[in-house]
Amino acid sequence: MDKRPIGVFDSGLGGLTTVRELCHLLPGEDIVYFGDTGRVPYGSRSAETIVKYARQDVAFLRTFDLKAIVIACGTVSTTSLDILSQENPMPVLGVVVPAAQAAARTTKNGKIGLIGTQATIRSGAYERLIHSANPDAQVLSRACPLFVPLVENGRFRRGDIVIETVVSEYLAPLKEAGVDTLVLGCTHYPLLEGVIAAYMGPDVQLINAGAEGARAVAGMLEQTDALAPNPSGGTYRYFVSDRQEDFSRLASIFLGWDVTEAVGQVDISQY
Amino acid sequence: MDKRPIGVFDSGLGGLTTVRELCHLLPGEDIVYFGDTGRVPYGSRSAETIVKYARQDVAFLRTFDLKAIVIACGTVSTTSLDILSQENPMPVLGVVVPAAQAAARTTKNGKIGLIGTQATIRSGAYERLIHSANPDAQVLSRACPLFVPLVENGRFRRGDIVIETVVSEYLAPLKEAGVDTLVLGCTHYPLLEGVIAAYMGPDVQLINAGAEGARAVAGMLEQTDALAPNPSGGTYRYFVSDRQEDFSRLASIFLGWDVTEAVGQVDISQY
Numbered sequence: 284m285d286k287r288p289i290g291v292f293d294s295g296l297g298g299l300t301t302v303r304e305l306c307h308l309l310p311g312e313d314i315v316y317f318g319d320t321g322r323v324p325y326g327s328r329s330a331e332t333i334v335k336y337a338r339q340d341v342a343f344l345r346t347f348d349l350k351a352i353v354i355a356c357g358t359v360s361t362t363s364l365d366i367l368s369q370e371n372p373m374p375v376l377g378v379v380v381p382a383a384q385a386a387a388r389t390t391k392n393g394k395i396g397l398i399g400t401q402a403t404i405r406s407g408a409y410e411r412l413i414h415s416a417n418p419d420a421q422v423l424s425r426a427c428p429l430f431v432p433l434v435e436n437g438r439f440r441r442g443d444i445v446i447e448t449v450v451s452e453y454l455a456p457l458k459e460a461g462v463d464t465l466v467l468g469c470t471h472y473p474l475l476e477g478v479i480a481a482y483m484g485p486d487v488q489l490i491n492a493g494a495e496g497a498r499a500v501a502g503m504l505e506q507t508d509a510l511a512p513n514p515s516g517g518t519y520r521y522f523v524s525d526r527q528e529d530f531s532r533l534a535s536i537f538l539g540w541d542v543t544e545a546v547g548q549v550d551i552s553q554y
Numbered sequence: 555m556d557k558r559p560i561g562v563f564d565s566g567l568g569g570l571t572t573v574r575e576l577c578h579l580l581p582g583e584d585i586v587y588f589g590d591t592g593r594v595p596y597g598s599r600s601a602e603t604i605v606k607y608a609r610q611d612v613a614f615l616r617t618f619d620l621k622a623i624v625i626a627c628g629t630v631s632t633t634s635l636d637i638l639s640q641e642n643p644m645p646v647l648g649v650v651v652p653a654a655q656a657a658a659r660t661t662k663n664g665k666i667g668l669i670g671t672q673a674t675i676r677s678g679a680y681e682r683l684i685h686s687a688n689p690d691a692q693v694l695s696r697a698c699p700l701f702v703p704l705v706e707n708g709r710f711r712r713g714d715i716v717i718e719t720v721v722s723e724y725l726a727p728l729k730e731a732g733v734d735t736l737v738l739g740c741t742h743y744p745l746l747e748g749v750i751a752a753y754m755g756p757d758v759q760l761i762n763a764g765a766e767g768a769r770a771v772a773g774m775l776e777q778t779d780a781l782a783p784n785p786s787g788g789t790y791r792y793f794v795s796d797r798q799e800d801f802s803r804l805a806s807i808f809l810g811w812d813v814t815e816a817v818g819q820v821d822i823s824q825y
Contacts, residue, residue: 320599321593321599321603322592322593327706327800328591328592328796328797329796329797329800331797332592332795332796332797428703428707429703429704429707429709432699432700432703432704433700433703435598436699436700438700444715444719445716445719445720448715448716449716524603525599525600525603526599526600526602526603529598529600552823
């Protein structure tokens with residue numbers, strides 16, 4: 284039993300899809316969430332800048348007494364997981380290891396598609412992890428830099444010609460190559476699940492990296508006997524680096540419920 | 555005569571469209587450009603955060619001995635011009651005052667359209683300036699949050715259904731209202747001039763805020779006898795807050811020529 288909260292962070296709002304999964308799996312856990320809304324997006328930045336920002340995000344979260352840190356961001360998970368794990372004394376879990384393992388397990392024809400931000404694709408982290416789990420698997424990857432701004436502007440619904448055009452352009456090479464498994468390697472992408480599933484067809488399995496990450500957290504807490512003492516009623520605290528109002532307005536799209544708690548603002552450059 | 559350089563800054567790459575205009579108008583001027591590529595975009599952030607970032611941008615530029623500072627960013631011009639002017643001893647010029655004056659001068663039917671980032675529209679700065687120049691003018695404004703990411707991903711050409719759909723959705727209310735003048739209130743938007751002009755039709759005059767800003771700089775330097783001593787051959791220095799490579803690759807889209815100079819990297823949070 285460990286009643287300390289779990290720290291969760293993301294470049295902005297996408298990580299809330301992982302919080303939603305954590306809430307379903309572990310409704311008794313207290314969560315402290317930080318979204319770096321003052322510097323979002325991370326996915327188009329250099330690895331060097333992403334590592335710097337991620338260290339500051341973790342330094343802020345560690346002002347709380349946490350039992351674990353969850354990187355609810357595909358970009359940070361692929362560029363900074365090893366560094367953050369080495370530098371911090373508590374478990375640091377990302378979304379990339381569990382998602383890569385799930386993909387390696389799921390594929391039948393050995394052809395795995397991967398979509399993510401530019402930084403995620405550039406890192407090559409998914410390829411390395413998938414190959415170590417399944418050396419014969421072929422990974423076809425594609426950066427989808429417009430997905431995050433389109434989702435954040437509410438364009439994620441089927442029938443919207445803008446998102447449908449962009450989805451079909453980005454995913455056409457993966458569909459043509461015959462992948463049977465597709466990793467949604469960014470925590471914004473679960474909102475595009477409907478459009479992507481419709482385009483790829485019923486024979487392609489989608490792997491939601493954020494949900495796989497949440498399952499890995501649940502497994503780790505169970506194995507280390509670190510679950511919260513109460514099975515329900517966990518509390519949520521949210522912090523952002525830009526205006527709180529904008530966060531509260533958009534958060535419900537990702538979270539699936541309204542943020543009624545007070546949201547704190549943090550000067551993240553000071554950490 | 556004043557041979558000191560002009561400092562120019564933007565949240566990222568858009569301000570290079572203003573540098574291009576400055577180069578045409580004032581080919582003898584030395585320019586120091588800073589693009590805050592590590593924190594771009596500004597337009598979706600709060601006014602408070604934008605002011606904070608803009609102050610740091612100016613503090614970095616002022617490590618050079620400058621004769622003037624040009625805010626080549628619609629968002630910073632509308633949210634922070636007054637503050638930056640008060641805090642700095644040299645002339646600080648934005649794009650909003652000259653663009654508002656040009657719009658007030660240009661309209662014949664008194665109906666002016668304004669497009670910009672969310673922060674620019676929220677500020678109300680254009681409305682105030684246009685009304686003080688032309689109290690009878692009616693300003694219809696519209697935030698276009700997807701234009702910057704679409705332009706930065708190369709989607710600005712006619713015939714691209716994605717940008718054409720987004721342009722027509724954002725601009726339909728302005729077209730229906732019968733504006734005869736449209737302010738492109740963000741320095742990224744000149745790249746969309748072709749698509750926007752085709753949609754709005756030949757009777758609508760487009761005002762390019764960055765180009766108006768560059769003309770205002772030329773006028774100010776002339777009036778104060780502060781032009782560079784040589785009429786041509788100005789030098790350019792570029793600095794960014796993220797990886798230099800990405801800047802050099804994309805800069806030519808905005809600038810119209812390749813950046814061959816070495817590009818410096820700046821830790822902007824230290825300023």
